[in-house]
Amino acid sequence: MAIPLVYIFLRALGAHPEDWQRLLQTRIWRLMGNTLALTTVVTCGTLVVGVGMAWLTERTDLPGRKAWRWMLALPLAIPPYIGAILHLTLLRPRGGIIPQWLEGTFGFSVPIPSPVGFGSAAFILIAFMFPYVYLLSGAAFRSQHARLNEAARSLGRTPWQIFWQVTLPALRPSLLAGALLVALDVLAEYGTVALLRYETFSSAIFAQLYGRYDRSAASILSGVLVSLATLFLWAEIKFQGQARFTQMEGNWHPAPPTPLGGWRLPALLIVAMMVSISLFIPLIVLVTWSIQAVFDPQTLAQVFRTGSQGFANFIWNSLWTSALAALLAVTLSLPVAWLSTRYPSHLTRFLARLCQVGYAIPGVVIALSLVLLFNRYISFLYATPLLIVIAYVLRHMPQAVRASESAIGQLSASLEEASRTLGRTSLQTLFQVTLPLIAPGLLAGGALVFLTSLKELPATLLLRPAGFDTLAVRVWIWASDGFYIQAAPAALLLVLVSALPLSFLLRREQMFR
Amino acid sequence: MKTLEVQNLTKRFAPSAHPVVNQVCFALEKGEILALVGPSGCGKTTTLRLIAGLERPDSGFIAINGRVVASETVFIPPEKRGIGFVFQDHALFPHLTVFENVAFGLQGRKREEIQSTVFDMLRLVGLDSLARRYPHALSGGESQRVALARALAPRPVLVLMDEPFSSLDADMRLEMREQVRNILKTTRSTVVFVTHDQEEALFMGDRLAVFQNGQIEQIGAPEEIFHNPATRFVAQFMGGSDFLGGMACPQGIETEISLLPQTHSLPNAAPVEVAVRADDIDFIPDETGNAVIIARFFRGAFNVYRLQLASGQILHAFKEHTCLLPVGTRVRARVSAGHPLTIFHKTDR
Numbered sequence: 076m077a078i079p080l081v082y083i084f085l086r087a088l089g090a091h092p093e094d095w096q097r098l099l100q101t102r103i104w105r106l107m108g109n110t111l112a113l114t115t116v117v118t119c120g121t122l123v124v125g126v127g128m129a130w131l132t133e134r135t136d137l138p139g140r141k142a143w144r145w146m147l148a149l150p151l152a153i154p155p156y157i158g159a160i161l162h163l164t165l166l167r168p169r170g171g172i173i174p175q176w177l178e179g180t181f182g183f184s185v186p187i188p189s190p191v192g193f194g195s196a197a198f199i200l201i202a203f204m205f206p207y208v209y210l211l212s213g214a215a216f217r218s219q220h221a222r223l224n225e226a227a228r229s230l231g232r233t234p235w236q237i238f239w240q241v242t243l244p245a246l247r248p249s250l251l252a253g254a255l256l257v258a259l260d261v262l263a264e265y266g267t268v269a270l271l272r273y274e275t276f277s278s279a280i281f282a283q284l285y286g287r288y289d290r291s292a293a294s295i296l297s298g299v300l301v302s303l304a305t306l307f308l309w310a311e312i313k314f315q316g317q318a319r320f321t322q323m324e325g326n327w328h329p330a331p332p333t334p335l336g337g338w339r340l341p342a343l344l345i346v347a348m349m350v351s352i353s354l355f356i357p358l359i360v361l362v363t364w365s366i367q368a369v370f371d372p373q374t375l376a377q378v379f380r381t382g383s384q385g386f387a388n389f390i391w392n393s394l395w396t397s398a399l400a401a402l403l404a405v406t407l408s409l410p411v412a413w414l415s416t417r418y419p420s421h422l423t424r425f426l427a428r429l430c431q432v433g434y435a436i437p438g439v440v441i442a443l444s445l446v447l448l449f450n451r452y453i454s455f456l457y458a459t460p461l462l463i464v465i466a467y468v469l470r471h472m473p474q475a476v477r478a479s480e481s482a483i484g485q486l487s488a489s490l491e492e493a494s495r496t497l498g499r500t501s502l503q504t505l506f507q508v509t510l511p512l513i514a515p516g517l518l519a520g521g522a523l524v525f526l527t528s529l530k531e532l533p534a535t536l537l538l539r540p541a542g543f544d545t546l547a548v549r550v551w552i553w554a555s556d557g558f559y560i561q562a563a564p565a566a567l568l569l570v571l572v573s574a575l576p577l578s579f580l581l582r583r584e585q586m587f588r
Numbered sequence: 589m590k591t592l593e594v595q596n597l598t599k600r601f602a603p604s605a606h607p608v609v610n611q612v613c614f615a616l617e618k619g620e621i622l623a624l625v626g627p628s629g630c631g632k633t634t635t636l637r638l639i640a641g642l643e644r645p646d647s648g649f650i651a652i653n654g655r656v657v658a659s660e661t662v663f664i665p666p667e668k669r670g671i672g673f674v675f676q677d678h679a680l681f682p683h684l685t686v687f688e689n690v691a692f693g694l695q696g697r698k699r700e701e702i703q704s705t706v707f708d709m710l711r712l713v714g715l716d717s718l719a720r721r722y723p724h725a726l727s728g729g730e731s732q733r734v735a736l737a738r739a740l741a742p743r744p745v746l747v748l749m750d751e752p753f754s755s756l757d758a759d760m761r762l763e764m765r766e767q768v769r770n771i772l773k774t775t776r777s778t779v780v781f782v783t784h785d786q787e788e789a790l791f792m793g794d795r796l797a798v799f800q801n802g803q804i805e806q807i808g809a810p811e812e813i814f815h816n817p818a819t820r821f822v823a824q825f826m827g828g829s830d831f832l833g834g835m836a837c838p839q840g841i842e843t844e845i846s847l848l849p850q851t852h853s854l855p856n857a858a859p860v861e862v863a864v865r866a867d868d869i870d871f872i873p874d875e876t877g878n879a880v881i882i883a884r885f886f887r888g889a890f891n892v893y894r895l896q897l898a899s900g901q902i903l904h905a906f907k908e909h910t911c912l913l914p915v916g917t918r919v920r921a922r923v924s925a926g927h928p929l930t931i932f933h934k935t936d937r
Contacts, residue, residue, distance in 0.1 A: 492642050492673070493673065493675055493738075495642070496640055496667070496669075498695065
């Protein structure tokens, strides 16, 4: 885990001082400003939307809460860059569907706000990233003991005071975790910002690598980006402290819902609007275009070409790389998780922390370091699909480690000891007791890695051998060439394939039982 | 030959730390139940886990049925020690049925043999009707008995039990205690039983070993430990003694409330402490008495009174449940024990 990270820093520090000089004078500060602005706005936006939605579906008598919960979580299956593609096709000034429709209706072109730039990027990212915060804060709302509210009321607090003094502070760990997840994702996001022409570190590094092929500048920018991400990670650990307020005791029961009264309709409208933006509209558009594509022989021929450029091939490539990455990540996470939960010490906890570093390395940076490393030292693997798998494993290792840790943590050590005292060796115990019992948890970790690998774009684009296309790559290439309708079936398929592991993961959560 | 022999057993969790088990020695005859009792953190559970092979000792040796299973040079893993372990949380495998749990230790035997052994065991603990259930569908007492059946099924040389009743409700605990002791005696099992509850230890053990700070303070039959505590700690832990200050004199032991016969030969004017329990003290209301009632605790079948003597010394006394006296009543207290009391020579602690 550490090698790519350290290597990037070494390359960044070892870069030519003139390059540093040049970048410091020209680009770094503007990129820093851009990146920080977007990260801040998106993080705050997702917090507001996520917590708001979670409160409405968990703590009020909003009608249809169960269905809304699913609809608010499912946008996680839609990668933000697909959202950005749809956004552009709907709103771009020339040829966009909405401007055209407006022109057709009113007979003249109606000026609409520019669909690119900061505002649009923030809007799209918030719309497709808020479910992280929604899920975490929803779980926290749910786990909060009703007695807490009752205790606060008996101590003379009004419901409003309770929300600010009891409910929200207890939510803090989940909010911090959600904010970190979103912030790191924004730092790593490439597709959306590139499409909407808002330059951040990720897209700048990508451009350096893809177009100009300036590895030195890319290394410097990567070094700065990773420092930024590490700073976020460090800040979260620092603020989080040891505080983990979980209170799922045996006699837990949920707090009674707050009656919305006259606010019921506005609340319903807000939730419906949010779900429309991030789930219904994208799905409807994708489905419509996919149908159009199927009925248009020329596009159909383009989409369903056979051979290595065939549709089945993209699906297969997507599936096997992601599945292999999931398998590897879970397998590799097991010993680390085992050590840190069963033999907690400074060393093992450090190891587990180290595995969290993957969060802090955006896809473009992983790609860069792998390109540099493998090109120089392990060249026989260079330009093979395996490189993509390695990138997925590195990037998504934290998810696997977390899932394995929680699976092993829930397994009482006495079960393994019982097996030993009943005559099983440690190896037999592993296969007959431990693995069967932690299998569901491991499967969940694997599903998460699979899901995120499926959606991954920048590292795949940079590392793929020529002609090796996955669904995500194909969607991206077709869309950036302007063949939106052609891209639709692949995008729809990507979303549907992602929805499978996602719904499996959601079903495991208390919120969706 | 002893079924279990433990000598100079020592274990530290960190190289520089105080040992959690410190030079512990004891031995067990076949069919005997030894209760290890002491406050939490005294090393009794670690001792049990060392015997089971779940921890490695730093020094000392353990022999089961004459075979050394742990010493400086030998370490036999738990699966080869021929022990049965009953865990505090029962540790039933949640993915296996009751039948499969009990059969888990019987691998490698013939099918019919497994079948009959498991049902023998389940009948013994009275659960043969639940064989197809999964552990999550069992009550606390039932899962306790399944855990016992599972540990006994392979006919272990030695059964180790780590606070097996602590996860049960209080009334269930009393019932299970009796049942489990009967089962262990029926199967003539040799048992090491860990508990922090002195009453449970007195009930379960043929002998008791009282632990403190990783060492055995006293080992012996329950009655012996209760009547003749070897140390001040044992007197306090087993039955909650108060310590009445006194002075040795030619007539006996002079205390604030009574003159007691001297049992030890002590030098004249030697300061001593006498261990007295609430059943050793009696009092009557008396305007000119030597003590004042400062609290009364109603226990249902009896009352416990807390008395304060002029010197500030606190004593406890039992009274029948009908004897109700208000706090502040002046009384005359006396030692009413019909048996010799334990006297400790007071050193400058």
